[in-house]
Amino acid sequence: xxxxxxxxxxxxxxxxxxxxxxxxxxxxxxxxxxxxxxxxxxxxxxxxxxxxxxxxxxxxxxxxxxxxxxxxxxxxxxxxxxxxxxxxxxxxxxxxxxxxxxxxxxxxxxxxxxxxxxxxxxxxxxxxxxxxxxxxxxxxxxxxxxxxxxxxxxxxxxxxxxxxxxxxxxxxxxxxxxxxxxxxxxxxxxxxxxxxxxxxxxxxxxxxxxxxxxxxxxxxxxxxxxxxxxxxxxxxxxxxxxxxxxxxxxxxxxxxxxxxxxxxxxxxxxxxxxxxxxxxxxxxxxxxxxxxxxxxxxxxxxxxxxxxxxxxxxxxxxxxxxxxxxxxxxxxxxxxxxxxxxxxxxxxxxxxxxxxxxxxxxxxxxxxxxxxxxxxxxxxxxxxxxxxxxxxxxxxxxxxxxx
Amino acid sequence: xxxxxxxxxxxxxxxxxxxxxxxxxxxxxxxxxxxxxxxxxxxxxxxxxxxxxxxxxxxxxxxxxxxxxxxxxxxxxxxxxxxxxxxxxxxxxxxxxxxxxxxxxxxxxxxxxxxxxxxxxxxxxxxxxxxxxxxxxxxxxxxxxxxxxxxxxxxxxxxxxxxxxxxxxxxxxxxxxxxxxxxxxxxxxxxxxxxxxxxxxxxxxxxxxxxxxxxxxxxxxxxxxxxxxxxxxxxxxxxxxxxxxxxxxxxxxxxxxxxxxxxxxxxxxxxxxxxxxxxxxxxxxxxxxxxxxxxxx
Numbered sequence: 001x002x003x004x005x006x007x008x009x010x011x012x013x014x015x016x017x018x019x020x021x022x023x024x025x026x027x028x029x030x031x032x033x034x035x036x037x038x039x040x041x042x043x044x045x046x047x048x049x050x051x052x053x054x055x056x057x058x059x060x061x062x063x064x065x066x067x068x069x070x071x072x073x074x075x076x077x078x079x080x081x082x083x084x085x086x087x088x089x090x091x092x093x094x095x096x097x098x099x100x101x102x103x104x105x106x107x108x109x110x111x112x113x114x115x116x117x118x119x120x121x122x123x124x125x126x127x128x129x130x131x132x133x134x135x136x137x138x139x140x141x142x143x144x145x146x147x148x149x150x151x152x153x154x155x156x157x158x159x160x161x162x163x164x165x166x167x168x169x170x171x172x173x174x175x176x177x178x179x180x181x182x183x184x185x186x187x188x189x190x191x192x193x194x195x196x197x198x199x200x201x202x203x204x205x206x207x208x209x210x211x212x213x214x215x216x217x218x219x220x221x222x223x224x225x226x227x228x229x230x231x232x233x234x235x236x237x238x239x240x241x242x243x244x245x246x247x248x249x250x251x252x253x254x255x256x257x258x259x260x261x262x263x264x265x266x267x268x269x270x271x272x273x274x275x276x277x278x279x280x281x282x283x284x285x286x287x288x289x290x291x292x293x294x295x296x297x298x299x300x301x302x303x304x305x306x307x308x309x310x311x312x313x314x315x316x317x318x319x320x321x322x323x324x325x326x327x328x329x330x331x332x333x334x335x336x337x338x339x340x341x342x343x344x345x346x347x348x349x350x351x352x353x354x355x356x357x358x359x360x361x362x363x364x365x366x367x368x369x370x371x372x373x374x375x376x377x378x379x380x381x382x383x384x385x386x387x388x389x390x391x392x393x394x395x396x397x398x399x400x401x402x403x
Numbered sequence: 404x405x406x407x408x409x410x411x412x413x414x415x416x417x418x419x420x421x422x423x424x425x426x427x428x429x430x431x432x433x434x435x436x437x438x439x440x441x442x443x444x445x446x447x448x449x450x451x452x453x454x455x456x457x458x459x460x461x462x463x464x465x466x467x468x469x470x471x472x473x474x475x476x477x478x479x480x481x482x483x484x485x486x487x488x489x490x491x492x493x494x495x496x497x498x499x500x501x502x503x504x505x506x507x508x509x510x511x512x513x514x515x516x517x518x519x520x521x522x523x524x525x526x527x528x529x530x531x532x533x534x535x536x537x538x539x540x541x542x543x544x545x546x547x548x549x550x551x552x553x554x555x556x557x558x559x560x561x562x563x564x565x566x567x568x569x570x571x572x573x574x575x576x577x578x579x580x581x582x583x584x585x586x587x588x589x590x591x592x593x594x595x596x597x598x599x600x601x602x603x604x605x606x607x608x609x610x611x612x613x614x615x616x617x618x619x620x621x622x623x624x625x626x627x628x629x630x631x632x633x634x635x636x637x638x639x640x641x642x643x644x645x646x647x648x649x650x651x652x653x654x655x656x657x658x659x660x661x662x663x664x665x666x667x668x669x670x671x672x673x674x675x676x677x678x679x680x681x682x683x684x685x686x687x688x689x690x691x692x693x694x695x696x697x698x699x700x
Contacts, residue, residue, distance in 0.1 A: 086428050
């Protein structure tokens with residue numbers, strides 16, 4: 001017994017004596033990446049990680065950042081705020097990253113952004129969509145557009161192409177912060193602005209599958225269109241229910257509607273539905289084709305989705321910012337380097353990316369005299385025509401016979 | 404091979420380089436583990452601790468953020484609020500035992516979650532942001548130390564022995580003159596109080612809370628601290644909370660395999676130590692240092 005204990009002790013001390021991995025400055029630039037890979041959000045996170053890895057590989061294949069190798073330290077946040085805080089602090093204090101890519105969820109961003117602010121490290125969330133999350137923190141940025149910019153484009157198009165749309169109903173997912181603000185704070189006032197009357201508002205919660213009561217209530221008011229503040233999963237179920245009740249209506253959604261599986265789940269019920277997307281997975285550009293090819297080599301059974309594309313773009317933008325910042329990359333200059341990277345990212349204009357209809361992404365540092373931290377992108381209006389996501393320009397609207 | 408050894412070594416050496424955020428999270432989880440342990444001292448398995456945590460967190464945040472109350476007072480108020488709700492819930496619920504109690508407390512946590520989802524003054528689905536990060540190591544480990552002293556003293560006090568009697572056999576305890584209902588209610592409300600304090604600390608550490616920070620998954624995590632660490636002694640949940648919280652960051656290098664490794668550890672513990680890692684006599688000096696006696700006598 002005693003001998004065994006002694007051996008164990010020796011082994012333990014030997015383990016302690018092993019040199020830990022020292023962080024390499026100089027020829028290696030280290031960036032942190034926070035993404036949920038297990039538990040909440042894993043279904044998005046796995047593809048997002050693959051997309052980010054594609055970006056890093058491409059950057060290194062093209063000679064790295066000014067000859068230096070880009071290394072990414074991936075941390076799994078499990079979609080948990082407290083864990084995200086721990087991991088952010090580890091990335092900032094222990095791994096001494098030059099900047100952090102992430103976190104993905106708005107709730108995590110709410111918890112992590114204050115830490116970035118206090119530690120003076122750039123945090124660049126690729127997918128957080130809840131309005132105003134980055135606004136209080138000048139070191140926080142997001143590679144997403146405010147729905148307040150996209151929705152008016154959508155509604156204007158609807159007005160122009162379907163002049164018979166006079167009355168609208170709004171369905172809002174109140175359990176999800178993004179969906180709730182889309183339904184209540186964006187659709188409600190913007191519909192009024194373009195002169196469409198809101199005749200009914202119904203709330204639901206994430207995970208609802210039976211919408212018979214909701215649709216019955218809406219049907220009684222005979223609206224011409226339904227605006228959905230929610231994501232595609234529940235929207236698909238609503239569409240099926242509306243079809244069952246023989247209710248013909250134009251469906252309008254936000255970025256959250258952008259998943260091609262909505263058509264698979266609904267069949268004809270989703271015909272004519274319109275939403276505004278920043279990423280078009282079928283875009284026929286060379287950049288997108290090569291991205292999709294490389295992504296699918298890593299995750300063969302998935303359909304490319306917008307959060308992953310946002311992650312890819314964010315990594316490219318971050319690398320570009322680091323290059324522009326012209327950093328010394330030594331432990332002594334870390335603080336100054338982080339500041340330079342932040343300022344470089346804040347001044348990005350017309351960056352060539354996947355997730356903008358015109359291929360240009362700009363970062364808004366200051367808006368109306370205050371920090372905003374969001375991106376400016378051009379949305380593509382997508383209408384489901386004959387069961388396909390079809391980008392629609394002027395005059396290509398489907399002939400809908402609703403009224 | 405070398406890389407594997409190096410990674411394993413890092414899991415151990417990492418213990419000596421824990422940052423402040425890690426230590427605070429570990430401390431808060433230890434407090435939550437103790438809040439789970441308190442009802443267990445009378446044999447009550449409660450899955451509602453996440454709900455009490457939520458109540459404590461929201462009360463404390465509202466007080467510091469909107470009323471400018473001094474943080475320790477807000478913490479205490481959060482704890483008392485949660486304890487009061489625990490008391491009110493406890494009166495009808497503690498008639499139930501075992502699995503039924505677990506189910507009811509679980510349902511209670513759901514009720515709290517949905518309440519804060521719809522409660523406008525605390526931001527409903529959007530949550531509350533802008534919370535000042537008052538929580539520091541002193542608060543967390545100070546409160547933890549008080550709790551540990553309390554629980555260590557409780558073990559050999561009259562109340563502690565009464566709790567123990569209720570846990571082992573309710574009928575026998577009642578026959579001996581122990582007020583079973585009172586003992587159960589005390590332990591359950593005390594657990595809720597501690598969970599409320601833990602919630603207040605969490606909120607002022609995470610600086611942002613919303614209803615689903617305190618969901619069913621957190622309830623299960625809290626239960627795991629106790630089940631893994633040991634449910635017979637108060638230092639069991641402490642070890643459990645430390646291991647689980649620490650490994651969730653230390654095993655990050657395993658990436659997708661983390662939960663497989665983690666699950667295997669839990670299965671092994673449950674096979675070899677069904678009562679948890681720390682049992683009643685694991686840390687007893689007599690057990691480890693006595694001379695081996697020949698067993699045949």
